[in-house]
Amino acid sequence: MSDEVARHLSGIIESMRGFLAAMMDPEMGRHAADPAASNFIAGNPQELAMPQYVRTLQRWAEPKDKDWFGYKMPHRAALAAAAEGLSKELGLSFGADDIVLTRGAHGGLAAALTVVVDPGDEVIFISPPWFFYEALILGARGKPVKVRVKPGGFDLDVDAIAAAISPRTRAVLINTPHNPTGRIFGEDTLRAVASVLEKGSARNGRPIYLISDEAYSRILFDGNRMITPGAFYPRSLLVHTYSKSALAPGQRLGYVALPPGIPGRDQLRQAFMVEGFATGNMLPDAIMQYALPEIDAMSIDLEHLQRKRDRMLDALREMGYEVHSPQATFYLLPKAPIADDMRFARTLAAQKVLVLPGVAVEMPGYFRISLTATDAMIDRALPVFAEVRSGLAAGVAR
Numbered sequence: 001m002s003d004e005v006a007r008h009l010s011g012i013i014e015s016m017r018g019f020l021a022a023m024m025d026p027e028m029g030r031h032a033a034d035p036a037a038s039n040f041i042a043g044n045p046q047e048l049a050m051p052q053y054v055r056t057l058q059r060w061a062e063p064k065d066k067d068w069f070g071y072k073m074p075h076r077a078a079l080a081a082a083a084e085g086l087s088k089e090l091g092l093s094f095g096a097d098d099i100v101l102t103r104g105a106h107g108g109l110a111a112a113l114t115v116v117v118d119p120g121d122e123v124i125f126i127s128p129p130w131f132f133y134e135a136l137i138l139g140a141r142g143k144p145v146k147v148r149v150k151p152g153g154f155d156l157d158v159d160a161i162a163a164a165i166s167p168r169t170r171a172v173l174i175n176t177p178h179n180p181t182g183r184i185f186g187e188d189t190l191r192a193v194a195s196v197l198e199k200g201s202a203r204n205g206r207p208i209y210l211i212s213d214e215a216y217s218r219i220l221f222d223g224n225r226m227i228t229p230g231a232f233y234p235r236s237l238l239v240h241t242y243s244k245s246a247l248a249p250g251q252r253l254g255y256v257a258l259p260p261g262i263p264g265r266d267q268l269r270q271a272f273m274v275e276g277f278a279t280g281n282m283l284p285d286a287i288m289q290y291a292l293p294e295i296d297a298m299s300i301d302l303e304h305l306q307r308k309r310d311r312m313l314d315a316l317r318e319m320g321y322e323v324h325s326p327q328a329t330f331y332l333l334p335k336a337p338i339a340d341d342m343r344f345a346r347t348l349a350a351q352k353v354l355v356l357p358g359v360a361v362e363m364p365g366y367f368r369i370s371l372t373a374t375d376a377m378i379d380r381a382l383p384v385f386a387e388v389r390s391g392l393a394a395g396v397a398r
Helices: 003-015 017-023 026-032 051-060 076-090 104-116 133-139 158-164 187-204 265-279 286-295 302-319 341-349 375-393
Strands: 099-102 122-127 143-148 169-175 209-213 236-241 254-257 367-370
Touching: 003 017, 003 133, 017 341, 026 341, 051 286, 076 099, 076 236, 076 254, 076 286, 099 104, 104 133, 104 169, 104 209, 104 236, 104 254, 104 265, 122 133, 133 143, 133 169, 143 158, 158 187, 169 187, 187 209, 302 375, 341 367, 341 375
Parallel strands: 122 143, 122 169, 169 209, 209 236
Antiparallel strands: 099 254, 236 254
């Protein structure tokens, strides 16, 4: 390995330090496989997959001809179904040629960054972030530039984004609905961001792209609706996945959508195709492409998910935890009762309740709870949350 590659990889590892520290913590890891544990760490399924999802994959796994599992170009029926579903969801008009199939949102983000970022270009991203944004930017040879959301309500800080734009800015990466806060960024905010990027592009003499990670666009509470920046800023790349709506993150299926009016559409489509060949970040597997039209119409039980959210909010607040109500996503983000969120998470883990320490998402002093946990897990965990908070408040951590 060359010195340059070693330095590059070292920088990527450093960007994931908080995530790795939390996920590889021996105390929490010791209990992760325990069937008696209440696991709130990640947006993973804690029950069997939806029966209709399983039946769909089983049916499409049966070959219909000799080419069924042969080399694939994008499956036209999958492109058309994704475009139709997204058009209904966002209220914009997408066609099959506006869709680039990817291996989930992770693959879509990697592809989008590779397509638009030159070595040394700056990419502004929002903190608290998803675990791998900074690593993905570095992997594309870009320079990450971090901008925090506003404290309290967790809205985008448009003035801070504007101040962060430099002559080297090539893209802004946002996540709406936002993981881990559950905030849906509103129309006024997104219009303001669009205005800032238009002015920045004109000032720089080259376009600034907006990459919108919309992985949780279908995980909405309280009748909220998804608002995409693609409605207000044509140079947007909209990244979607079926991992959340189907709660099957191990089955990699997603896409990047090019919104109406995006300049250079044909060149971008060609660039995405070349990126796949050049990097190995290829299309979803054949079965997933065949199944996409049916998967697009599926959803986990959002009413049940919202009931779990409401139950945990009420219970945690009654115990004295400070926690806001998320508008969307799988997650709650309570404030830990002590400043050391890793110590708090380890104390819970000792009683078989597993949460994600805030340090993993650049929110020290907080912890994240995934609502994909089962009702039985919540039943077991709530008394532990109360006991641990009471014990730590009294200075007697177990």
